[in-house]
Amino acid sequence: MATVRIPPVLRASVGGEKELSAEGSSVGQILRSVVESHPDTQSQLFAADGGLNRYVNVYLNDEDVRVLDGLDTAVGEGDVLVILPAMAGGVG
Amino acid sequence: MSPSGAEVLRQIKSRIDEVDPSVVREQVTNGAVVLDVREAEEWSTGHIPGARHVPKSFLESRIEGAAPDRSQHVILYCQSGNRSAWAARTLIDDLGYENVESMTGGFTLWKDRGYEVDLPRTLTAEQRERYSRHLLLPEVGIEGQQKLLDAKVLLLGAGGLGSPTALYLAAAGVGTLGIVDDDVVDLSNLQRQVIHSTDRIGVSKVDSAEQTITALNPDVKVEKHQLRLGPENIMEILPGYDIVVDGLDNFPTRYLLNDASVRLQIPVVSAAILGFEGQLSVFKPYDGPCYRCLFPVPPPAELAPSCGANGVLGVLPGTMGLLQATEVIKLILDEGEPLIGRLLMYDALAATVTEVKVRRDPDCPICSRDPDSITDEEMGVFPDYEAFCAGAH
Numbered sequence: 001m002a003t004v005r006i007p008p009v010l011r012a013s014v015g016g017e018k019e020l021s022a023e024g025s026s027v028g029q030i031l032r033s034v035v036e037s038h039p040d041t042q043s044q045l046f047a048a049d050g051g052l053n054r055y056v057n058v059y060l061n062d063e064d065v066r067v068l069d070g071l072d073t074a075v076g077e078g079d080v081l082v083i084l085p086a087m088a089g090g091v092g
Numbered sequence: 093m094s095p096s097g098a099e100v101l102r103q104i105k106s107r108i109d110e111v112d113p114s115v116v117r118e119q120v121t122n123g124a125v126v127l128d129v130r131e132a133e134e135w136s137t138g139h140i141p142g143a144r145h146v147p148k149s150f151l152e153s154r155i156e157g158a159a160p161d162r163s164q165h166v167i168l169y170c171q172s173g174n175r176s177a178w179a180a181r182t183l184i185d186d187l188g189y190e191n192v193e194s195m196t197g198g199f200t201l202w203k204d205r206g207y208e209v210d211l212p213r214t215l216t217a218e219q220r221e222r223y224s225r226h227l228l229l230p231e232v233g234i235e236g237q238q239k240l241l242d243a244k245v246l247l248l249g250a251g252g253l254g255s256p257t258a259l260y261l262a263a264a265g266v267g268t269l270g271i272v273d274d275d276v277v278d279l280s281n282l283q284r285q286v287i288h289s290t291d292r293i294g295v296s297k298v299d300s301a302e303q304t305i306t307a308l309n310p311d312v313k314v315e316k317h318q319l320r321l322g323p324e325n326i327m328e329i330l331p332g333y334d335i336v337v338d339g340l341d342n343f344p345t346r347y348l349l350n351d352a353s354v355r356l357q358i359p360v361v362s363a364a365i366l367g368f369e370g371q372l373s374v375f376k377p378y379d380g381p382c383y384r385c386l387f388p389v390p391p392p393a394e395l396a397p398s399c400g401a402n403g404v405l406g407v408l409p410g411t412m413g414l415l416q417a418t419e420v421i422k423l424i425l426d427e428g429e430p431l432i433g434r435l436l437m438y439d440a441l442a443a444t445v446t447e448v449k450v451r452r453d454p455d456c457p458i459c460s461r462d463p464d465s466i467t468d469e470e471m472g473v474f475p476d477y478e479a480f481c482a483g484a485h
Contacts, residue, residue, distance in 0.1 A: 064450070086387040
């Protein structure tokens with residue numbers, strides 16, 4: 001069981017939650033389990049080819065999973081996944 | 093009877109090597125340590141460029157800071173050539189320096205020859221008072237305060253993030269603040285844009301910000317750019333600034349800024365806010381990642397919250413703007429650990445800060461290349477750039 005931090009832009013798709021707990025032993029398994037419970041996140045997280053969208057970064061603890069093993073990166077008990085989509089100023 | 097002071101000096105001068113100012117002038121660039129042994133008041137009226145200052149009265153205790161190697165070539169000078177002769181004897185006889193010379197005629201002869209002189213800048217009495225709490229910090233001091241006064245910082249927007257940043261940078265004595273904003277002050281801005289005021293509703297934001305800054309600190313020169321940053325003007329505005337502070341509200345301009353700042357090698361202190369949360373990072377070209385390394389492409393319009401009006405807790409841009417101001421000052425002073433290659437996420441409701449690493453992308457379409465090879469045509473461009481977030485504001 002890992003903790004997944006949900007950024008503000010995705011919260012509406014997960015019922016307003018800031019954090020979810022999800023099952024899986026890899027980044028890909030955990031994100032797909034998030035999508036299973038909250039189908040609206042599918043198009044936001046994953047590109048058509050099944051990879052992560054380029055405008056979304058996912059960090060295992062503080063490291064970008066792209067410099068680890070991507071979606072295959074192993075996730076241990078108690079690890080935290082941080083989802084970080086690009087954000088602009090929002091309000092001038 | 094002991095010899096007179098003049099007699100002793102004559103003896104010393106006969107034993108040490110003396111050197112003409114014309115030779116010293118050449119030696120300054122040849123790696124010799126040129127040491128000014130006069131008092132602080134004399135040094136502050138002007139000195140030889142490149143010289144180090146160690147007053148004669150502190151010679152024994154401070155010489156190792158200026159010339160740690162005793163075989164190093166050291167040239168001493170004072171006002172007329174006498175004190176430096178005494179000092180040379182001390183270095184040779186008492187401290188074991190092997191290659192010491194004293195400049196004949198001292199700084200007076202140097203000036204009479206018309207050679208170049210460095211005039212150390214000093215703060216006015218008013219500046220010493222105004223910045224006294226900075227001067228007490230060893231990390232700032234007079235030198236750091238002068239760096240701040242010399243710095244030119246460009247603020248993109250005098251809005252939620254730009255307001256607190258501008259106020260505190262002005263208070264800190266950042267000498268030139270450029271402000272880019274094409275907007276006028278609106279009543280709904282005042283919940284967070286603290287540089288403006290109720291009686292300035294309808295006034296242009298650059299004028300309103302200038303009024304507040306000038307009232308706070310007349311040392312600060314405000315450069316007003318009343319326009320919207322775009323591909324047609326960015327390369328005219330950015331050059332000449334040391335740091336850009338980015339609080340941009342839309343993605344196309346954010347990528348445009350990134351590409352231009354990499355090309356010009358100007359660091360960008362970037363923040364973004366939404367609701368109760370903020371992000372902050374420093375993009376210093378070629379030292380760390382650029383914005384495209386972090387996010388190679390912008391999100392589609394429906395996932396880009398910048399494309400519509402969003403709520404924000406009024407104090408949040410204050411918090412994030414002041415974190416930006418702090419990073420700016422650190423960069424100017426070259427102190428501390430700047431937020432390069434790191435991204436900080438602040439959650440105001442949870443009162444938590446999360447930090448993640450940002451890596452340079454070796455294949456980054458912009459910062460993996462020579463800055464001179466980045467062209468006007470490709471800056472800020474994406475395949476669907478024109479369609480992106482049409483009319484985003």
